[in-house]
Amino acid sequence: MDKLRAMETFVAVVECGSFTGAAARLEMSAVMVGKYIALIERQLNTRLLERNTRRQSLTDAGRVYFDEAKRVLEQVSIAESSVERLRVAPAGTLRISAPTSFGACVIAPLTATFLQAWPDVRVELDLTNRMVDLVDEGIDLAIRIGEIRNNDLVAKYLAPYRMTICAAPGYLARHGTPTTPADLADHLCLSHTVWTARNEWKLPGAEEGVRWKRDAVLRCNDGYA
Numbered sequence: 001m002d003k004l005r006a007m008e009t010f011v012a013v014v015e016c017g018s019f020t021g022a023a024a025r026l027e028m029s030a031v032m033v034g035k036y037i038a039l040i041e042r043q044l045n046t047r048l049l050e051r052n053t054r055r056q057s058l059t060d061a062g063r064v065y066f067d068e069a070k071r072v073l074e075q076v077s078i079a080e081s082s083v084e085r086l087r088v089a090p091a092g093t094l095r096i097s098a099p100t101s102f103g104a105c106v107i108a109p110l111t112a113t114f115l116q117a118w119p120d121v122r123v124e125l126d127l128t129n130r131m132v133d134l135v136d137e138g139i140d141l142a143i144r145i146g147e148i149r150n151n152d153l154v155a156k157y158l159a160p161y162r163m164t165i166c167a168a169p170g171y172l173a174r175h176g177t178p179t180t181p182a183d184l185a186d187h188l189c190l191s192h193t194v195w196t197a198r199n200e201w202k203l204p205g206a207e208e209g210v211r212w213k214r215d216a217v218l219r220c221n222d223g224y225a
Contacts, residue, residue, distance in 0.1 A: 009036040091120035103127040191216030
């Protein structure tokens with residue numbers, strides 16, 4: 001049986017003056033009320049109530065238990081109310097980690113709108129392309145692009161994200177325009193420093209990735225740059 005429910009039942013019995021009154025308040029049978037009281041007395045190995053056909057009274061142990069039980073139940077009620085207030089009107093600090101480019105272009109503007117809606121919330125926005133450890137670094141929410149490989153995380157799909165292969169007109173004039181994915185292997189490519197172990201592009205519909213024949217001429221840790 002639920003110990004907290006048993007405690008609540010005992011308090012109701014004392015305040016209502018009978019098992020029947022407590023049963024009506026808690027919307028349970030008088031038999032179930034008796035089982036809860038018996039459970040508490042058995043666990044404490046002492047009598048809390050003295051009862052006969054006409055009246056009931058508290059023992060010394062019962063008076064102590066009643067006072068402490070009321071205090072515990074009041075604290076539980078306060079705790080539940082506090083959490084409910086947070087659910088209805090969030091407050092406190094929200095730590096968010098997001099990729100640098102996506103965070104600056106998308107998340108930062110949305111954060112301003114969010115703060116207007118929830119003025120009691122403070123946001124710490126950490127823009128990094130590093131895969132942060134949510135627990136060790138105290139991050140509440142991490143926004144990432146791609147597949148989630150950690151099954152211990154609760155993930156929610158937010159929006160599609162499309163990457164585009166592009167080149168400056170001057171570069172194409174000097175080096176020619178690729179006509180097939182395989183042509184990309186012969187071109188000078190830029191790379192993100194996060195891709196330290198990859199010199200390859202995976203293109204939709206292609207069975208194999210396009211691997212560059214030479215190292216990237218420029219690596220940068222910020223795609224927006």
